Amino acid sequence: MSSNNNRELSYSLAINEAITQLMDADSTVMLIGQGVKSPWYVGNTCNDLIKRFGEERVIDTPVSENAMTGAAVGAAIAGMKAMVVHPRADFVLYAFDPIINQAANWHYMSGGQSNVPVVFWLIVNRGGEQAAQHSQALHSVFAHIPGLKVVMPSTAYDAKGLMIASINDNNPVVFSDDRWLYSQKGIVPEELYEIPMGKGIVRNEGKDITLVSYSYMAVESAKAVGELKKESVSVEFIDLRTIKPFDEDLIINSVKKTGKLVVADGSWKTNSFASEIISSVNEKAFEFLKAPSARVCLPDTPAPSASSLENVYYPDYKNIIDAIKSVLKWKKEK
Amino acid sequence: MDFSKELLKKLYCTMLRIRHCEESLIEPILDGSVRCPVHLYSGQEAIAAGVCSNLEEKDYVFGNHRSHGHYLAKGGDMNAMVAEIYGKSTGSAKGRGGSMHLIDVENGIMGVAPIVAGTISLALGAALSSKVKKDNRVTVTFFGDGATGEGVLYESLNFASLKKLPVIFVCENNYYSTHLHISEIRTNDNISEIAKPFGMACFKVDGNNIFDVYEKSKEAVNLCRGGKGPVFMEFLTYRLRGHVGPDDNVQGSHTDIRPKEEIENWRKKDPLIFLSSYLLKNNIFSQQQLDEMKKEVEKEVSAAKAFAVNSEKPSKEELNYYVFKQ
Ligand SMILES: Cc1ncc(C[n+]2csc(CCOP(=O)(O)OP(=O)(O)O)c2C)c(N)n1
Ligand SMILES: [Mg+2]
Numbered sequence: 001m002s003s004n005n006n007r008e009l010s011y012s013l014a015i016n017e018a019i020t021q022l023m024d025a026d027s028t029v030m031l032i033g034q035g036v037k038s039p040w041y042v043g044n045t046c047n048d049l050i051k052r053f054g055e056e057r058v059i060d061t062p063v064s065e066n067a068m069t070g071a072a073v074g075a076a077i078a079g080m081k082a083m084v085v086h087p088r089a090d091f092v093l094y095a096f097d098p099i100i101n102q103a104a105n106w107h108y109m110s111g112g113q114s115n116v117p118v119v120f121w122l123i124v125n126r127g128g129e130q131a132a133q134h135s136q137a138l139h140s141v142f143a144h145i146p147g148l149k150v151v152m153p154s155t156a157y158d159a160k161g162l163m164i165a166s167i168n169d170n171n172p173v174v175f176s177d178d179r180w181l182y183s184q185k186g187i188v189p190e191e192l193y194e195i196p197m198g199k200g201i202v203r204n205e206g207k208d209i210t211l212v213s214y215s216y217m218a219v220e221s222a223k224a225v226g227e228l229k230k231e232s233v234s235v236e237f238i239d240l241r242t243i244k245p246f247d248e249d250l251i252i253n254s255v256k257k258t259g260k261l262v263v264a265d266g267s268w269k270t271n272s273f274a275s276e277i278i279s280s281v282n283e284k285a286f287e288f289l290k291a292p293s294a295r296v297c298l299p300d301t302p303a304p305s306a307s308s309l310e311n312v313y314y315p316d317y318k319n320i321i322d323a324i325k326s327v328l329k330w331k332k333e334k
Numbered sequence: 335m336d337f338s339k340e341l342l343k344k345l346y347c348t349m350l351r352i353r354h355c356e357e358s359l360i361e362p363i364l365d366g367s368v369r370c371p372v373h374l375y376s377g378q379e380a381i382a383a384g385v386c387s388n389l390e391e392k393d394y395v396f397g398n399h400r401s402h403g404h405y406l407a408k409g410g411d412m413n414a415m416v417a418e419i420y421g422k423s424t425g426s427a428k429g430r431g432g433s434m435h436l437i438d439v440e441n442g443i444m445g446v447a448p449i450v451a452g453t454i455s456l457a458l459g460a461a462l463s464s465k466v467k468k469d470n471r472v473t474v475t476f477f478g479d480g481a482t483g484e485g486v487l488y489e490s491l492n493f494a495s496l497k498k499l500p501v502i503f504v505c506e507n508n509y510y511s512t513h514l515h516i517s518e519i520r521t522n523d524n525i526s527e528i529a530k531p532f533g534m535a536c537f538k539v540d541g542n543n544i545f546d547v548y549e550k551s552k553e554a555v556n557l558c559r560g561g562k563g564p565v566f567m568e569f570l571t572y573r574l575r576g577h578v579g580p581d582d583n584v585q586g587s588h589t590d591i592r593p594k595e596e597i598e599n600w601r602k603k604d605p606l607i608f609l610s611s612y613l614l615k616n617n618i619f620s621q622q623q624l625d626e627m628k629k630e631v632e633k634e635v636s637a638a639k640a641f642a643v644n645s646e647k648p649s650k651e652e653l654n655y656y657v658f659k660q
Contacts, residue, residue: 035512035513037513037514038512038513038589039588039589040512040513040577040578040582040589041512041513060514060518061483061519062480062482062483062511062514062519062520063450063451063480063481063483063484063511063519064483064484064485065484066484066485067485090449091449093449094449094484094486128369128370128371129369129370129371129421129432130370130371130432130434131370131430131431131432131434131435132430132431132435133434133435133447133448133449133452134371134434134448299653299654300654300657301653301654301657302430302657304429304430304648304653305370305418305421305427305429305430305431305432305435306421306422306423306429306430306432306647306648307369307421307647308421308429308647308648308649308650309429309430309647309648309650309652309653311650312650312653313653
């Protein structure tokens with residue numbers, strides 16, 4: 001296939017291209033979910049899919065999250081590569097049973113006889129005064145569950161490569177993206193390619209402190225890194241891309257060098273995946289740590305409606321800068 | 335059935351209050367001073383007015399994402415609702431909920447929530463509590479045709495019937511759930527049939543005809559109050575505005591796929607026009623009297639807007655309030 005190496009694509013159209021190309025290449029790939037016909041739900045990620053592949057393989061559904069998710073799991077068990085999209089992560093809460101009880105446990109419970117190549121595609125859609133039931137990011141919950149993989153791309157390039165890797169994976173994968181990323185542009189190769197699951201990437205090399213994030217918080221992190229550069233603070237910034245499994249070695253090696261760690265995660269602080277990263281660094285690299293690690297997360301509070309509260313609820317690059325500075329300043333009290 | 339002049343005035347004014355309050359939100363939505371998602375109730379007023387005017391203050395209602403009408407008809411304070419929609423600390427949920435989380439416990443508005451079918455089982459529990467406490471309350475749960483896709487509706491119908499709970503399931507069938515016509519989500523549009531196998535009373539009602547709505551709701555409330563509940567009611571209606579905001583096509587998502595002629599036909603069946611022409615034709619009220627009622631309502635609506643606009647936003651120091659009751 002000829003390839004234009006400099007083509008720019010938005011994050012959402014990179015997802016669209018990934019699904020389109022895989023559906024073209026593999027007739028067992030199918031997509032089911034609410035709103036695949038409607039940009040109000042899924043942006044332009046599902047553009048033309050029904051037109052190209054028909055309503056048997058691309059299905060807009062009744063409001064029936066539990067059954068539709070179970071159907072995707074069942075289709076996967078029966079040999080399809082099934083994807084189910086929840087246009088808001090909040091709606092997936094009706095579908096915990098097929099995801100957690102069934103899909104995540106299935107391969108283990110069957111002693112390896114049956115596997116579930118399904119993608120649970122959850123779109124985080126928040127801000128805009130939408131309040132508590134239309135704002136939630138649940139990746140940390142899913143990362144807690146054995147048998148589920150969880151990917152969280154932050155760039156258009158990764159979105160395409162990880163969507164393809166997710167669909168091709170033999171196991172249930174939670175693909176968690178964020179409407180705040182959809183207009184991000186980046187260079188995206190035209191051909192099919194995979195980003196290996198569980199591999200993070202160093203986006204900026206540095207020596208003073210390690211900053212880890214994923215999904216939308218990686219965008220805020222990149223801004224923080226740029227600002228801090230102006231103040232001669234050298235941040236090693238790792239975009240994890242997949243949180244389950246996660247690239248522990250990449251983080252440990254970086255912390256061995258910097259001795260300091262901040263993690264920025266878009267979910268609530270208590271039991272956020274940030275906490276998991278920090279404990280694994282404590283376990284594996286304690287002797288290299290020169291300061292307590294810090295988390296930049298949402299407060300343990302439901303999403304508010306009023307903009308005055310939203311403005312302080314969602315952390316941004318300034319909160320990351322503050323956290324980095326306070327870790328850098330830390331001194332052991334005598 | 336006889337409708338007293340007083341009752342007719344009450345029904346008309348309730349519908350008018352809802353319509354004017356809803357339409358007053360359009361400008362602030364378009365100019366960005368209202369930011370939260372707003373699902374307007376315009377076109378469906380007869381249902382909220384007709385159902386709620388049969389309820390007592392102590393009775394409970396639960397709603398969904400399109401619940402401004404339920405809230406106002408059940409006696410919710412307009413100022414607090416509009417302030418909530420503006421995200422102000424004087425709002426019914428102190429700016430924490432927005433349009434989709436109206437509440438007024440004192441007036442029996444127990445809560446509304448935009449997770450489709452999310453409050454149906456809560457209504458079940460409220461009715462259960464009335465049964466245990468023998469407080470003779472009736473609980474109403476309002477939901478749309480879209481909610482018939484959710485399994486929890488059927489689980490709730492079964493349990494309500496099994497335990498003979500005083501709960502009324504009100505399905506406002508406006509033929510669309512977001513971008514999908516009912517024919518794309520069901521093999522038939524005969525929603526009231528779904529409750530029949532559970533052995534409860536089922537009504538299918540013209541939701542734009544306030545007289546039918548009122549009479550059938552009275553029957554349903556009486557059944558529940560007399561220990562003969564639950565009841566399922568399907569009201570046929572149509573929203574005159576977009577799924578969210580005034581017009582999905584104007585606002586950029588271009589997802590209103592409803593045919594123009596269909597919208598025009600339903601405009602002719604506007605429940606407010608239906609009632610006002612009845613009132614005029616039968617010389618129950620003069621045009622002048624109707625105009626006076628309208629003026630009163632307009633006054634209330636602009637006062638509510640002024641109240642909302644002049645109220646403060648919640649201060650950021652209060653971000654983590656209300657997570658737990660202290
Ligand atoms: C569990 C869940 N899934 C999906 C949605 C997205 N959604 C918002 S409103 C709606 C459908 C509304 O249709 P209907 O119930 O008929 O009410 P209407 O808007 O017509 O009043 C949907 C699917 C949601 N809010 N909750
Ligand atoms: Mg509807």
